[in-house]
Amino acid sequence: MRRFALIAVPYLWLLVLFLVPFIIVLKISLSDIALAIPPYTPTLDLSAGWEGLRAFFAALDLENFWFLTTDDLYWKAYLSSLQIAALSTLLALLVGYPIAYGMAQAPDEWRPTLMMLVILPFWTSFLIRVYSWMGILSKEGFLNQFLLWTGLVSEPLEILNTNTAVYIGIVYTYLPFMILPIYAALEKLDSALLEAAEDLGCSRITAFWLITVPLSKSGIIAGCFLVFIPALGEFVIPALLGGSDTLMIGKVLWEEFFSNRDWPVASAVAVILLMILIVPIILFQRNEQKQREAEGP
Amino acid sequence: MSDTVFTPWDDPGQEPLIQFKNVTKRFGDFTAIDNLTQDIYAKEFFALLGPSGCGKTTMMRMLGGFETPTEGQILIAGQDMSNVPPNKRAVNMMFQSYALFPHLSIFENIAFGLKREGKSKPEIEERVSEMLRLTRLEKFARRKPHQISGGQRQRVALARSLAKAPKLLLLDEPLGALDKKLRQDTQFELMDIQEKTGTTFVIVTHDQEEAMTVASRVAVMDEGRIVQVATPADIYEKPNSVYVADFIGDVNIIEGHATRAGDGYDITFALGAPKLHAKTSTDLGPEGKCALAIRPEKVSISAKKPAKAVNAVEGEIIDIAYLGNISTYHVQLAGGQMVKGQAANTQRLERRQFTWEDRVWLSWTDTAAVVLEG
Ligand SMILES: Nc1ncnc2c1ncn2[C@@H]1O[C@H](COP(=O)(O)OP(=O)(O)OP(=O)(O)O)[C@@H](O)[C@H]1O
Ligand SMILES: [Mg+2]
Numbered sequence: 165m166r167r168f169a170l171i172a173v174p175y176l177w178l179l180v181l182f183l184v185p186f187i188i189v190l191k192i193s194l195s196d197i198a199l200a201i202p203p204y205t206p207t208l209d210l211s212a213g214w215e216g217l218r219a220f221f222a223a224l225d226l227e228n229f230w231f232l233t234t235d236d237l238y239w240k241a242y243l244s245s246l247q248i249a250a251l252s253t254l255l256a257l258l259v260g261y262p263i264a265y266g267m268a269q270a271p272d273e274w275r276p277t278l279m280m281l282v283i284l285p286f287w288t289s290f291l292i293r294v295y296s297w298m299g300i301l302s303k304e305g306f307l308n309q310f311l312l313w314t315g316l317v318s319e320p321l322e323i324l325n326t327n328t329a330v331y332i333g334i335v336y337t338y339l340p341f342m343i344l345p346i347y348a349a350l351e352k353l354d355s356a357l358l359e360a361a362e363d364l365g366c367s368r369i370t371a372f373w374l375i376t377v378p379l380s381k382s383g384i385i386a387g388c389f390l391v392f393i394p395a396l397g398e399f400v401i402p403a404l405l406g407g408s409d410t411l412m413i414g415k416v417l418w419e420e421f422f423s424n425r426d427w428p429v430a431s432a433v434a435v436i437l438l439m440i441l442i443v444p445i446i447l448f449q450r451n452e453q454k455q456r457e458a459e460g461p
Numbered sequence: 462m463s464d465t466v467f468t469p470w471d472d473p474g475q476e477p478l479i480q481f482k483n484v485t486k487r488f489g490d491f492t493a494i495d496n497l498t499q500d501i502y503a504k505e506f507f508a509l510l511g512p513s514g515c516g517k518t519t520m521m522r523m524l525g526g527f528e529t530p531t532e533g534q535i536l537i538a539g540q541d542m543s544n545v546p547p548n549k550r551a552v553n554m555m556f557q558s559y560a561l562f563p564h565l566s567i568f569e570n571i572a573f574g575l576k577r578e579g580k581s582k583p584e585i586e587e588r589v590s591e592m593l594r595l596t597r598l599e600k601f602a603r604r605k606p607h608q609i610s611g612g613q614r615q616r617v618a619l620a621r622s623l624a625k626a627p628k629l630l631l632l633d634e635p636l637g638a639l640d641k642k643l644r645q646d647t648q649f650e651l652m653d654i655q656e657k658t659g660t661t662f663v664i665v666t667h668d669q670e671e672a673m674t675v676a677s678r679v680a681v682m683d684e685g686r687i688v689q690v691a692t693p694a695d696i697y698e699k700p701n702s703v704y705v706a707d708f709i710g711d712v713n714i715i716e717g718h719a720t721r722a723g724d725g726y727d728i729t730f731a732l733g734a735p736k737l738h739a740k741t742s743t744d745l746g747p748e749g750k751c752a753l754a755i756r757p758e759k760v761s762i763s764a765k766k767p768a769k770a771v772n773a774v775e776g777e778i779i780d781i782a783y784l785g786n787i788s789t790y791h792v793q794l795a796g797g798q799m800v801k802g803q804a805a806n807t808q809r810l811e812r813r814q815f816t817w818e819d820r821v822w823l824s825w826t827d828t829a830a831v832v833l834e835g
Contacts, residue, residue, distance in 0.1 A: 354558070354560065356556055356558050356560035357560050357562060357563075359525075359527050359547065359556070359560065360554075360556055360560035360561075360562070360621075361562075361573070362526075362546065362547040362548045363525055363527075363547050363548070363552075363553055363554050363574075363622075364548075364553070364573050364574030364577055364621070364625065365548050365574055365577035365578060365625075366548055366577055367546075367548055370577070375562060378564045379563065379564055381564075458563070458605075458607070
């Protein structure tokens with residue numbers, strides 16, 4: 165009974181917080197736009213009884229999904245999101261891995277402090293942090309002032325409202341999600357393994373590639389998914405830091421919802437986004453599972 | 462064994478393979494190795510023996526290049542090793558913790574060092590199979606380290622360090638997790654490898670019997686120092702201190718006062734107890750405090766006082782340890798001193814000659830005991 169309760173709680177949680185909202189969104193995506201509140205039809209009217217239910221289901225169709233294929237805005241936005249998310253993930257990995265490695269190499273007494281420094285940004289509002297990047301990256305921002313002052317550039321750089329700013333924003337925001345799992349993997353690494361590799365003829369660098377990297381693979385994979393998955397649907401960062409040509413599906417979604425008030429199409433966009441995300445989420449779960457198995461009981 | 466006895470350490474013309482020169486290793490203010498000077502010769506099977514934490518692993522790690530001496534010098538084949546990284550030393554080490562690569566199969570673990578040498582694939586495969594055969598791991602070649610038992614892992618670590626056939630092999634407790642039979646077999650394999658390839662072995666062990674079986678010389682360590690280095694027989698028969706005598710094998714230590722008598726000493730150890738006599742070349746001066754070390758197997762036990770024994774003491778049997786072929790009798794002398802004697806079990810257990818609380822005589826010859834400074 166206790167066991168059952170233990171299992172039931174997370175499933176109940178998933179049901180209430182994930183499945184129910186998803187079904188609502190799915191339903192809206194199959195509806196038609198209407199000038200009403202809520203702005204779609206049909207709405208479920210249980211008072212009409214059996215007949216009403218039949219009419220309700222009969223009114224649902226895949227029209228909105230079909231519509232997504234007619235305008236190339238949508239698939240371009242998906243594709244561009246995938247590209248931005250993938251490249252940001254790669255950049256976050258390139259920046260995050262050395263940081264995680266440095267943390268794992270640091271003396272024991274320093275590690276909690278370094279860990280704190282990585283988590284510290286979470287203590288201030290995400291929006292404020294993105295806004296402050298606007299202050300840094302804008303034409304008169306700190307970065308340009310600094311670059312002009314050093315004489316590295318003669319004209320201020322155009323960074324804000326470009327894709328570069330979006331990359332900076334995403335990498336900055338999700339970097340801790342990259343660092344922490346890699347750090348966790350590197351911290352567990354037994355230094356005797358590297359000694360053994362050196363003993364058997366490896367230089368430090370080959371030992372790093374042959375031992376450290378493969379043994380932190382699960383951390384790398386976890387970190388990449390933790391960055392890629394939220395980055396794919398990211399809305400705030402492209403909206404605030406990106407330019408008019410920054411095409412991301414999160415932004416399209418937002419515009420459909422709030423500018424066009426086309427909830428059914430917006431929902432269809434969201435459902436497709438979820439479908440795309442399910443693949444990496446399942447892969448992520450499998451990676452975690454494999455990792456647990458490899459560590460053994 | 463060859464007909465010429467292998468004793469390069471007695472030959473001043475021999476160049477040692479390994480030289481520790483006044484090596485001190487400190488971790489913070491803790492001294493793990495204390496001003497150690499020791500030569501080890503090519504083709505030796507050099508065993509390090511000592512209690513936990515005495516610095517055996519530290520010595521090995523300095524040879525492997527994983528620790529640098531705080532003071533002093535280590536030379537291998539005459540070359541100063543201070544700036545030579547581990548991958549540039551013709552040394553392989555088997556780690557006490559095994560340090561197997563968890564993401565590689567047993568086969569790949571053993572092949573790891575060979576691949577780094579750039580050997581061809583068939584060569585690697587042949588060598589690895591040979592190692593797998595030697596350590597009886599053929600069946601497990603495809604498994605990962607976490608899928609095999611502790612003893613099997615130990616054998617993988619051994620196979621991996623042997624695979625490159627290095628000039629100098631450092632084995633840190635290579636056989637501890639193996640059962641007795643397999644351990645003995647592996648010991649003989651190691652000796653065989655040693656004889657065939659001329660590899661020099663430095664081996665750490667907690668098992669004295671193992672050290673006695675395989676080693677050309679045994680070094681007994683204590684708190685970062687080597688207390689005695691000698692052949693197994695000499696370590697056993699001629700320990701240079703109570704510490705070594707006590708550490709190696711079972712021993713009776715009788716502390717007393719020695720006075721020179723003839724070609725040895727007379728020892729009084731308790732009021733009213735008979736004087737003991739031991740022949741020795743140890744020089745304690747005309748008289749002084751001393752300790753007698755007598756192996757239990759050299760102490761005979763009898764019901765009556767033996768007529769001709771030089772040393773004979775009477776006591777009461779307190780305890781009997783039955784070890785199958787022999788029994789050890791713990792006998793308490795009048796002054797409270799405990800002395801262990803051994804007798805072969807030629808009779809069946811129920812017809813045993815002596816039992817608890819019997820009064821018996823223990824006796825030994827004047828050459829049985831080793832006189833040590835007390
Ligand atoms: N990296 C280190 N930092 C601090 N102290 C150390 C370090 N390595 C070893 N020591 C200390 O040095 C001493 C010798 O250690 P070592 O590992 O050589 O012992 P050992 O003889 O191999 O013992 P065992 O038989 O238990 O393996 C121990 O007291 C140990 O605590
Ligand atoms: Mg050790």
